[in-house]
Structure formats: C-alpha cells, structure tokens
Amino acid sequence: xxxxxxxxxxxxxxxxxxxxxxxxxxxxxxxxxxxxxxxxxxxxxxxxxxxxxxxxxxxxxxxxxxxxxxxxxxxxxxxxxxxxxxxxxxxxxxxxxxxxxxxxxxxxxxxxxxxxxxxxxxxxxxxxxxxxxxxxxxxxxxxxxxxxxxxxxxxxxxxxxxxxxxxxxxxxxxxxxxxxxxxxxxxxxxxxxxxxxxxxxxxxxxxxxxxxxxxxxxxxxxxxxxxxxxxxxxxxxxxxxxxxxxxxxxxxxxxxxxxxxxxxxxxxxxxxxxxxxxxxxxxxxxxxxxxxxxxxxxxxxxxxxxxxxxxxxxxxxxxxxxxxxxxxxxxxxxxxxxxxxxxxxxxxxxxxxxxxxxxxxxxxxxxxxxxxxxxxxxxxxxxxxxxxxxxxxxxxxxxxxxxxxxxxxxxxxxxxxxxxxxxxxxxxxxxxxxxxxxxxxxxxxxxxxxxxxxxxxxxxxxxxxxxxxxxxxxxxxxxxxxxxxxxxxxxxxxxxxxxxxxxxxxxxxxxxxxxxxxxxxxxxxxxxxxxxxxxxxxxxxxxxxxxxxxxxxxxxxxxxxxxxxxxxxxxxxxxxxxxxxxxxxxxxxxxxxxxxxxxxxxxxxxxxxxxxxxxxxxxxxxxxxxxxxxxxxxxxxxxxxxxxxxxxxxxxxxxxxxxxxxxxxxxxxxxxxxxxxxxxxxxxxxxxxxxxxxxxxxxxxxxxxxxxxxxxxxxxxxxxxxxxxxxxxxxxxxxxxxxxxxxxxxxxxxxxxxxxxxxxxxxxxxxxxxxxxxxxxxxxxxxxxxxxxxxxxxxxxxxxxxxxxxxxxxxxxxxxxxxxxxxxxxxxxxxxxxxx
Amino acid sequence: xxxxxxxxxxxxxxxxxxxxxxxxxxxxxxxxxxxxxxxxxxxxxxxxxxxxxxxxxxxxxxxxxxxxxxxxxxxxxxxxxxxxxxxxxxxxxxxxxxxxxxxxxxxxxxx
Numbered sequence: 001x002x003x004x005x006x007x008x009x010x011x012x013x014x015x016x017x018x019x020x021x022x023x024x025x026x027x028x029x030x031x032x033x034x035x036x037x038x039x040x041x042x043x044x045x046x047x048x049x050x051x052x053x054x055x056x057x058x059x060x061x062x063x064x065x066x067x068x069x070x071x072x073x074x075x076x077x078x079x080x081x082x083x084x085x086x087x088x089x090x091x092x093x094x095x096x097x098x099x100x101x102x103x104x105x106x107x108x109x110x111x112x113x114x115x116x117x118x119x120x121x122x123x124x125x126x127x128x129x130x131x132x133x134x135x136x137x138x139x140x141x142x143x144x145x146x147x148x149x150x151x152x153x154x155x156x157x158x159x160x161x162x163x164x165x166x167x168x169x170x171x172x173x174x175x176x177x178x179x180x181x182x183x184x185x186x187x188x189x190x191x192x193x194x195x196x197x198x199x200x201x202x203x204x205x206x207x208x209x210x211x212x213x214x215x216x217x218x219x220x221x222x223x224x225x226x227x228x229x230x231x232x233x234x235x236x237x238x239x240x241x242x243x244x245x246x247x248x249x250x251x252x253x254x255x256x257x258x259x260x261x262x263x264x265x266x267x268x269x270x271x272x273x274x275x276x277x278x279x280x281x282x283x284x285x286x287x288x289x290x291x292x293x294x295x296x297x298x299x300x301x302x303x304x305x306x307x308x309x310x311x312x313x314x315x316x317x318x319x320x321x322x323x324x325x326x327x328x329x330x331x332x333x334x335x336x337x338x339x340x341x342x343x344x345x346x347x348x349x350x351x352x353x354x355x356x357x358x359x360x361x362x363x364x365x366x367x368x369x370x371x372x373x374x375x376x377x378x379x380x381x382x383x384x385x386x387x388x389x390x391x392x393x394x395x396x397x398x399x400x401x402x403x404x405x406x407x408x409x410x411x412x413x414x415x416x417x418x419x420x421x422x423x424x425x426x427x428x429x430x431x432x433x434x435x436x437x438x439x440x441x442x443x444x445x446x447x448x449x450x451x452x453x454x455x456x457x458x459x460x461x462x463x464x465x466x467x468x469x470x471x472x473x474x475x476x477x478x479x480x481x482x483x484x485x486x487x488x489x490x491x492x493x494x495x496x497x498x499x500x501x502x503x504x505x506x507x508x509x510x511x512x513x514x515x516x517x518x519x520x521x522x523x524x525x526x527x528x529x530x531x532x533x534x535x536x537x538x539x540x541x542x543x544x545x546x547x548x549x550x551x552x553x554x555x556x557x558x559x560x561x562x563x564x565x566x567x568x569x570x571x572x573x574x575x576x577x578x579x580x581x582x583x584x585x586x587x588x589x590x591x592x593x594x595x596x597x598x599x600x601x602x603x604x605x606x607x608x609x610x611x612x613x614x615x616x617x618x619x620x621x622x623x624x625x626x627x628x629x630x631x632x633x634x635x636x637x638x639x640x641x642x643x644x645x646x647x648x649x650x651x652x653x654x655x656x657x658x659x660x661x662x663x664x665x666x667x668x669x670x671x672x673x674x675x676x677x678x679x680x681x682x683x684x685x686x687x688x689x690x691x692x693x694x695x696x697x698x699x700x701x702x703x704x705x706x707x708x709x710x711x712x713x714x715x716x717x718x719x720x721x722x723x724x725x726x727x728x729x730x731x732x733x734x735x736x737x738x739x740x741x742x743x744x745x746x747x748x749x750x751x752x753x754x755x756x757x758x759x760x761x762x763x764x765x766x767x768x769x770x771x772x773x774x775x776x777x778x779x780x781x782x783x784x785x786x787x788x789x790x791x792x793x794x795x796x797x798x799x800x801x802x803x804x805x806x807x808x809x810x811x812x813x814x815x816x817x818x819x820x821x822x823x824x825x826x827x828x829x830x831x832x833x834x835x836x
Numbered sequence: 837x838x839x840x841x842x843x844x845x846x847x848x849x850x851x852x853x854x855x856x857x858x859x860x861x862x863x864x865x866x867x868x869x870x871x872x873x874x875x876x877x878x879x880x881x882x883x884x885x886x887x888x889x890x891x892x893x894x895x896x897x898x899x900x901x902x903x904x905x906x907x908x909x910x911x912x913x914x915x916x917x918x919x920x921x922x923x924x925x926x927x928x929x930x931x932x933x934x935x936x937x938x939x940x941x942x943x944x945x946x947x
Contacts, residue, residue, distance in 0.1 A: 110866040732894035769916035
C-alpha cells in the first residue's frame with residue numbers, strides 16, 4: 001500500500017461488509033464498503049463536473065458522517081487536496097482557511113447556520129475563477145444520477161493528500177502539508193503498535209478534520225476492515241445509546257471527553273446516593289484483577305456494551321487522576337502522543353501494557369530524542385512543511401532536520417516517554433524557575449469544587465507570575481481555600497501567587513477541547529478593566545449571562561418569561577446550556593410561562609426529560625410479542641374474520657419483490673379495517689407490521705373513571721393483540737417520530753390510516769399532514785392500500801358486525817426522494833384512490 | 837385565533853449558531869432553507885403558531901413548506917402541524933425587512 005488510492009481499492013473486495021453506521025436522531029443508516037466505493041467514484045465524477053483538477057484544494061466543512069468519507073475519497077481519487085475544516089469552527093475561521101488554501105470548492109452542511117456564499121469574483125490570484133459550493137446533505141441526490149469516474153490521475157506517494165490547518169492554541173492557523181507517504185506510514189504504525197485481533201466497531205465522536213480521529217478512528221479502521229459508527233448530534237444520551245446498542249469496541253477520546261464520561265458516572269452515583277459506596281469500591285479494587293473490577297462495576301460496564309475494549313486517548317495530556325479512575329473501575333485507556341505535523345502519532349502505549357502517566361514508546365519508524373528539554377522527532381510520517389509558509393516551516397525543524405514538537409518531556413530507560421508540557425506554555429518565574437502549568441492544573445482539577453482550571457503566566461513587570469483561572473462547580477464559592485489547598489500540595493517554587501474566577505461557563509476551546517490559553521489571557525485583561533464579577537451559582541450566572549440582568553434581580557421565585565424577559569430564542573439558548581452544563585436532555589416544552597428559577601432547579605436535579613408519560617413501547621415487536629399475536633390470531637381473530645367476512649384480496653403479487661421496511665397507507669372505514677388488512681397480508685409482513693392509532697381515541701380528557709378504565713384496558717389489548725402504538729393529535733410529535741424511526745430501523749413496517757378518523761359515506765377524506773412528514777423524515781417507501789365494503793360489515797356506530805363482502809387491495813410501492821411532505825401526501829392519496 | 841412573532845436577526849444568528857439546529861428545524865426544513873434569514877422566518881412562524889394555539893409544544897410538531905407547486909403563487913410558505921384539529925386550518929405569512937423577520941399565523945374554522 002503506497003497511496004490512499006490503494007487503500008480505496010481494497011473497499012471493493014470487502015463489498016457487502018458493513019463499514020459505517022450513521023445515527024441521526026430519527027434513523028440509523030447503514031453503509032457497506034461496496035456502497036462507499038461506488039459513491040466515492042461518483043463523487044470524483046461530480047468534482048470533475050465542477051472542474052476540479054489534480055492539485056486543486058477542496059474545503060470540507062462538515063460534521064462526521066459516511067458522506068464525509070465519500071467526499072474525502074472522492075477528492076483524493078481526483079488527485080485534489082482535501083482541506084478539512086472543523087465543523088464547530090465559525091464562518092470567520094472557515095473563510096480564513098479557504099482564503100489561505102485558495103480552495104476552489106467548499107463542501108458545507110445544512111446543519112450549520114452560517115454558510116459561505118459561493119462567488120465568481122476574482123478574489124484569488126490568477127488561475128482561480130472563484131469559489132464554488134455544495135451542500136453535503138444534497139450529495140446523495142446529486143450523486144445518484146452520475147456515472148462513476150473511470151479514469152484517474154496517477155498518484156505518487158509524494159503527492160499531497162490534505163492541508164490540515166492547526167486548530168491553534170496560539171491563534172494563527174498554519175496549513176500542515178500531509179502526503180500519501182506521511183499518512184500511509186502512520187496508518188501502518190498505528191495498526192502495528194496497537195494490535196487488535198478481531199474486527200472492531202469504532203465510535204467516532206472526535207472531528208474527522210483532526211488528524212487524531214482521522215488516523216485512529218477512520219483510516220486505520222478502514223485499512224483493517226472495521227466498522228465505524230457516527231452520530232449526528234453529540235448529546236450525552238445519544239452517546240450512551242450508541243455505546244449500548246452498537247456493541248462499540250473502541251472509542252477514540254480526548255481527555256476532556258473521558259472527564260465528561262467520568263462526570264456522568266459520578267453524577268449517576270450521586271443521584272442514587274451511592275457516592276460513598278462507589279469510592280469505597282474503587283479503593284478496594286485498586287490492585288485487583290480486571291476481571292474482578294468488571295464484576296464489581298458490572299452496571300457501568302453494561303452501559304458500554306459487551307464488546308468494549310478500550311479508549312484511545314490523545315489530543316492533549318491525560319490527567320493522571322482521570323486515568324486512575326478508569327483503570328480502577330476496569331477500563332483500559334491507551335494513551336498516545338502526537339501532533340498534526342506527524343500525521344499524527346509519535347508514541348503510544350499498547351493494548352497489553354499501559355504505563356500510567358506516560359504516553360508510551362515511539363511507534364516503529366519514529367526516532368525520538370530530547371534536545372534542550374524539547375521532544376524532537378524524525379520519521380516518514382512527519383510532514384515536510386506548512387503550506388506557503390517558509391518562515392514557520394524553517395522554525396519547525398532544527399538544523400539536522402529533526403522536527404521540533406514544542407513539547408518538553410523526558411524518556412525513561414525502557415523508552416517510555418513522559419510529557420511535561422508545551423514549551424511555550426512554560427512559566428518562567430522571577431526567580432528564573434520553569435513552572436509547568438499542566439502540573440499545577442492537574443493538582444487544581446483534583447480539588448473538590450473545581451470544575452476546570454487554567455494556569456497562565458502573567459507578567460506584571462517582574463518576570464512571570466503563576467496565575468490560576470478557575471471555573472467552580474455549582475455550589476462552591478471559596479476559591480481562596482481551593483488555591484490554599486493546591487499550594488499545600490505544590491512545590492515551594494511553583495506556588496500559585498494570584499488567581500481569578502473565569503466569568504464564563506466554559507473556557508474557550510479548540511475542536512479537540514484544548515483550552516485556548518491566549519484567549520483566556522485576553523479575557524483576563526478585559527476583565528480587569530470592569531471588575532465586579534463574582535458568580536455564586538452556575539444557574540444564576542447562566543441566567544444573568546443570557547438575559548443581562550444583574551444578580552440581585554434574579555430571585556428563586558422569578559418567572560423566566562415574565563420576570564426575566566426570556567424570549568423564545570434565549571429560552572432555546574437556556575435549555576441548550578443546561579443540557580451541556582448539567583448533562584441532561586430536556587424537552588422543548590419543559591420551560592413555559594409558569595417556570596420559575598426554583599422549578600428549573602428541580603427539573604435539573606431530577607434530570608427530568610419531559611412531563612408526559614411515555615406510552616410508546618417497543619416490546620410488542622420482539623419474538624415474545626409476535627408469538628402472543630400469532631396465538632391470538634389463530635385462536636380468536638381469524639375465526640372471527642372468517643365467520644363475518646367474505647374477503648377478496650387483490651394485489652398480493654406486489655409483496656413479491658417488496659423490500660421492507662415500508663409505510664402502509666390505507667383508507668379508514670371501520671374499526672375492523674386493521675384486522676382485515678392484517679388477515680389479508682402475507683404472514684411474514686403481518687407479524688412485522690405495527691399500526692399507528694390516534695392517541696386521543698384512547699386518552700381523551702374529561703373521561704369518567706369507568707370510561708378511563710375501559711379505555712386503558714382496550715388500549716392494552718390493542719397494544720399486544722394488534723401491535724398498535726399511539727400518534728398524538730394534541731401534543732408533540734418529536735418523540736413519536738423517534739419511536740417510528742426505531743421501528744423502521746428494526747425492520748418493522750408501519751400501517752397508518754392517514755384520514756385520522758373513519759370516513760362517513762366511504763369517501764376518502766383529507767390526509768393528516770403528519771403522515772407526509774413522517775414518510776419524508778423516515779425515508780421509507782409507501783405502499784397504498786384500499787379497503788372496500790367493510791362499512792357494511794361493521795359501520796360507524798354499529799354495536800355488532802354482520803356478515804358481508806369485503807375487498808382489500810394492495811398497490812405497488814412508491815419511493816420518494818426530494819418531495820416535500822405535502823407532495824408525498826398528495827401522491828400517496830392519489831395512489832390509494834387509484835386502486836380500483 | 838392569531839399569533840405573531842418578531843425575530844431580531846443579529847440575535848438569532850448569534851445565538852443559534854451554537855445550538856444544534858435539529859432542536860428547532862426538521863431535516864427537510866434545513867434542506868429547503870439554506871440561509872439563516874429564511875430559517876429565522878420559519879422560526880418566527882413556528883413561534884407565532886404556538887402563540888396562536890395558546891401552548892408550546894415541540895418544534896417538530898409544526899413545519900413550514902415552500903412548494904413552488906402548492907397553488908397560491910411561487911413558493912408561498914404553507915404551515916402544517918400535527919396539532920391542528922381536523923375542523924381547522926392555518927394560514928401563515930412571513931416577512932423580512934432589514935434586521936427583522938416577522939410571522940403571523942391565523943387559525944380558521946374549516947369551511
């Protein structure tokens with residue numbers, strides 16, 4: 001394997017093997033190696049159409065998804081250069097990078113509010129006609145009609161694959177040039193250093209625009225033939241669901257993510273009042289075997305699924321206490337070290353052996369030495385320079401061609417490397433002593449009450465001074481005591497001499513969640529000008545931030561809308577912040593006109609999601625549920641239908657080549673429609689179909705007690721005997737959409753009567769608009785059904801059915817692409833009408 | 837019943853840029869509306885709708901379609917919702933000027 005083109009060719013052989021899973025909140029989409037192979041060839045054809053030539057730059061500004069992969073390989077096949085941009089970056093940074101790289105095309109996303117407007121202007125030097133743009137979500141429709149590219153430019157290992165702009169803890173972006181040789185070398189190094197035997201499933205949460213995720217969580221797994229799971233939204237609940245449902249084996253994580261997961265576990269323990277027991281158990285199992293730990297902490301391991309093997313940590317230094325936490329509860333955290341400039345891995349621990357506090361040994365082919373305290377490296381994975389930036393390139397290498405990492409560290413006798421910190425972060429005190437901020441941060445972050453800390457050197461004339469900036473956890477106020485506690489643990493030379501509380505909820509961070517210290521220092525300078533900030537409570541400071549009201553105006557009884565003036569937009573912002581800050585998912589409706597600060601506190605404490613009960617149950621679609629239905633059908637429903645119905649079925653041949661899951665759409669004449677249709681369907685389809693029912697039919701307001709009991713009972717019967725679930729007509733639709741997505745993902749078809757109510761006079765009424773939306777967002781075909789004559793067997797208002805003739809007609813399935821929900825309704829309605 | 841909502845575009849842009857858009861907009865709305873001005877209009881229409889029905893439900897239960905083919909004129913927005921009773925229909929109008937987007941929603945009894 002010499003170039004990524006060779007890697008790409010291997011996809012074809014893997015054909016039907018699953019490579020990507022993409023979990024949007026609504027659906028779970030699966031892609032095979034063969035599909036990615038085909039799409040990438042079509043993507044290359046699309047780029048050709050757009051006039052992209054070998055060596056042209058194409059900016060890729062989108063979140064992780066299988067389509068990111070299609071773009072990446074499409075660009076490479078065309079010999080063009082990928083310029084990945086972090087999806088969380090704002091428009092300004094994206095524009096800067098596009099300008100610096102003179103990209104001809106930008107691939108952007110619908111899921112970003114800010115977009116770059118394409119231009120035909122001559123903003124660029126000669127030879128560039130301007131900037132073109134395409135939306136990544138539109139590609140699936142665009143590529144569908146294209147012929148795969150068949151002739152490719154010849155690729156050389158020295159050709160450039162991508163320009164990766166360093167996310168910059170210091171500011172100015174520099175474009176790291178990485179060639180096929182650099183990247184291929186590192187893929188092989190990674191694969192041979194951390195050896196995993198079987199086929200793995202990776203959960204990819206870190207941005208693919210960053211080399212750590214690209215090599216560890218994308219290219220190496222693709223080379224190994226593994227499977228990768230992407231999530232569209234990175235909410236805690238989505239992450240936990242993926243871990244549970246996808247049998248994840250490896251998760252690439254930055255230390256901050258490991259901290260977040262640790263916090264989630266600790267919070268859960270706190271909520272169950274198990275903190276003390278948990279502490280005790282962790283201490284108890286410290287030196288025990290992994291097997292023992294897995295047994296003791298089974299409930300935690302269960303949440304990560306049965307295949308979970310390890311976290312791979314990189315991006316920045318792992319706090320030793322976080323590392324210990326995971327080790328003590330029986331999880332493997334394999335820490336590595338590298339830089340974008342090195343594609344990125346230089347050193348790593350292995351699956352067999354992890355040295356606590358060390359980033360492991362150099363990978364094969366990388367030479368490491370320490371010069372002047374700084375880590376220097378050589379190897380084929382190391383870049384040759386920055387894009388059009390000779391000055392910075394010259395600074396990056398010493399006179400013998402060693403790459404200066406800018407990090408300081410040491411090597412022990414066995415070759416394990418220990419990182420001390422960034423060279424330029426080192427604080428040189430007035431006594432001329434080198435102080436490493438990361439050492440101090442590690443001590444601070446472990447003190448109770450500290451959420452996060454950032455230590456910087458402040459120069460007030462007499463050399464630098466060790467200054468700590470703190471963000472405290474809710475309920476903690478005494479920063480002075482925290483600093484005192486830290487100083488007791490620190491060397492006399494590296495004492496913290498001054499401190500401040502950070503006036504925001506989070507430090508400014510890069511895409512890989514490193515603190516951007518230069519921005520913190522800027523903020524400190526600004527802050528010292530207008531000093532009045534003393535946040536007491538996270539929630540209060542949050543609300544004060546969002547509404548620009550002063551603390552004294554915010555009382556526990558204050559109502560969010562009337563007293564504090566929350567607008568619809570700031571309310572949205574509030575729920576968003578609360579979700580991030582307190583790691584709970586909130587329903588849209590949870591904050592309303594009568595919510596006070598006090599209520600909000602309760603909602604957060606309970607981790608409450610929504611107020612309404614959840615009546616959506618999935619179990620009826622399991623084997624257990626199906627067996628119950630088969631028995632009831634044979635014993636009861638079928639004899640009943642045979643007795644009353646003289647049934648004729650038409651269009652059964654349409655099931656022959658039908659590929660599920662689908663949405664069946666039928667007219668509605670009688671309560672017996674559903675059993676009659678089910679009876680008419682082939683058995684295989686009958687038992688893999690769920691029926692949507694109106695929620696209001698069962699759960700109207702103002703019912704008498706007797707009516708309520710009767711309705712509850714009939715609902716329970718409908719649930720397990722007819723596999724029905726509820727569609728709301730007077731309340732939110734989101735959770736139902738998600739539930740239907742889950743059904744479809746499990747190959748369960750949905751039968752729906754879109755008229756909502758049984759029609760009088762057997763005329764087809766208007767369809768409920770939700771049906772169009774549901775078909776649109778579930779991305780499934782529709783099969784029209786028409787039922788005739790049943791209104792004479794069991795008409796509206798009748799007490800008992802009578803014998804009669806009835807017909808069920810099945811139509812051909814209809815596929816949709818770019819139609820809007822109302823167009824889908826129109827087409828489906830016509831299809832039902834046209835049956836007969 | 838009637839509802840109105842006014843959106844100040846700079847605030848909308850500044851605040852929604854850090855919020856995951858699927859909280860408010862359906863995937864198909866995001867693909868039909870690529871500019872933030874147009875999304876701000878939809879946001880206003882959804883808010884106005886909640887005011888018209890007198891309660892706040894989730895953002896996925898109301899949506900705006902701009903169908904060139906949908907009868908009245910080129911791409912006139914149409915409001916749909918799972919919350920409208922079968923004997924009712926909704927009309928929406930959205931307008932933009934300078935830094936503002938505004939939307940009005942009226943619910944009529946169906947004739």
